[in-house]
Amino acid sequence: MSFKVFVDGQEGTTGLRINEYLAARSDVEVLRIDADKRKDAAERARLLNAADVAFLCLPDAASREAAAMISNPKTCLIDASTAHRTVPGWAFGLPELAAGQRDKIRAAKRIANPGCHASAFILALRPLVDAGLLGAEALVSATSITGYSGGGKAMIAQYEAGGDQKLKSPRPYALGLAHKHLPEMMAHTGLRNAPVFMPIVGDFYKGLAVTVPLHLSQLRAGTTPEQVREALAAHYAGERFIRVMPLRDAETLAEGFFDVQACNDTNRVDLFVFGSETQILVIARLDNLGKGASGAAVQAMNVHLGLDEGLGL
Numbered sequence: 272m273s274f275k276v277f278v279d280g281q282e283g284t285t286g287l288r289i290n291e292y293l294a295a296r297s298d299v300e301v302l303r304i305d306a307d308k309r310k311d312a313a314e315r316a317r318l319l320n321a322a323d324v325a326f327l328c329l330p331d332a333a334s335r336e337a338a339a340m341i342s343n344p345k346t347c348l349i350d351a352s353t354a355h356r357t358v359p360g361w362a363f364g365l366p367e368l369a370a371g372q373r374d375k376i377r378a379a380k381r382i383a384n385p386g387c388h389a390s391a392f393i394l395a396l397r398p399l400v401d402a403g404l405l406g407a408e409a410l411v412s413a414t415s416i417t418g419y420s421g422g423g424k425a426m427i428a429q430y431e432a433g434g435d436q437k438l439k440s441p442r443p444y445a446l447g448l449a450h451k452h453l454p455e456m457m458a459h460t461g462l463r464n465a466p467v468f469m470p471i472v473g474d475f476y477k478g479l480a481v482t483v484p485l486h487l488s489q490l491r492a493g494t495t496p497e498q499v500r501e502a503l504a505a506h507y508a509g510e511r512f513i514r515v516m517p518l519r520d521a522e523t524l525a526e527g528f529f530d531v532q533a534c535n536d537t538n539r540v541d542l543f544v545f546g547s548e549t550q551i552l553v554i555a556r557l558d559n560l561g562k563g564a565s566g567a568a569v570q571a572m573n574v575h576l577g578l579d580e581g582l583g584l
């Protein structure tokens with residue numbers, strides 16, 4: 272059996288990558304929109320409603336518009352934008368989030384794909400909240416180092432034009448402390464306070480690592496770095512796309528520097544715990560266009576349709 276799939280926003284960064292994943296598959300038929308009609312509402316509505324699964328790889332406003340165009344009750348939407356990630360009635364497309372999340376994705380006709388920074392942050396902290404090591408009232412901070420493809424076509428063009436000296440060094444942003452991923456970071460970790468979150472974009476195409484620094488005194492009394500690592504390993508036991516690295520990963524420590532790009536071209540998330548007697552760093556690394564966007568969207572489709580979750584990588 273072949274499923275009909277439509278990518279609304281097929282010419283964009285996330286849409287193109289989804290199409291690359293789908294091109295290798297014989298179990299899906301991709302419905303294409305003519306390039307000159309890709310913003311034609313009637314043609315988009317026709318294809319959205321002809322699809323078993325439609326990916327929305329659009330700015331937030333266009334995603335909301337697309338969602339309102341659906342009249343076919345069988346069409347499942349997987350929205351890569353920020354528009355629906357904490358909206359009731361939309362399942363959060365992160366199968367590894369917690370027990371039961373796959374069932375929600377299977378049952379839903381509306382799936383919100385997590386944001387790239389948010390996926391890494393949530394996967395690093397949700398197990399610690401669930402295990403009672405980190406209280407829901409905890410005040411945490413996080414940084415994220417990301418490649419420039421996270422900013423879509425406009426940012427890619429800016430970096431690839433070259434010549435602007437400012438773009439050569441890493442650039443912290445979201446300095447208004449209101450990054451658009453904060454609501455989903457809170458909603459899906461269970462943390463009641465927004466983290467102090469500072470993303471940093473660098474002069475490389477893709478790859479992302481979120482770091483959460485914690486004093487052990489912020490965790491349940493007596494918690495050790497070993498227990499933090501164990502909580503992550505227990506939460507993700509059997510998850511094919513999540514790798515919990517050994518405590519104080521020797522290879523990284525020997526290298527002396529953290530490689531933000533080592534999950535590129537995979538759908539994997541690597542979780543690290545580095546620690547001293549009093550402090551830890553929890554780091555989650557992913558490809559912002561893999562598990563941070565397009566890979567995650569295709570994985571969610573596979574879960575929804577009851578197919579193997581592998582992406583043929």
Ligand SMILES: NC(=O)C1=CN([C@@H]2O[C@H](COP(=O)(O)OP(=O)(O)OC[C@H]3O[C@@H](n4cnc5c(N)ncnc54)[C@H](OP(=O)(O)O)[C@@H]3O)[C@@H](O)[C@H]2O)C=CC1
Binds near residue numbers: 280311330386
């Ligand atoms: N890049 C990333 O790493 C990630 C992106 N996302 C999210 O995914 C969504 C898409 O992002 P991304 O692919 O990076 O963005 P891009 O800017 O690369 O692509 C967006 C595409 O949408 C098209 N578009 C805009 N408005 C409309 C409309 N009304 N109807 C049809 N098509 C339209 C654009 O057309 P045109 O070609 O004319 O500009 C463009 O091709 C965004 O919401 C983004 O926040 C999520 C996770 C990661």
Ligand SMILES: CC(=O)N[C@@H](CCC(=O)OP(=O)(O)O)C(=O)O
Binds near residue numbers: 353387426
């Ligand atoms: C470098 C860069 O600008 N990154 C984007 C995040 C891209 C992403 O994954 O998130 P959305 O799906 O929510 O757009 C940002 O920080 O806003």
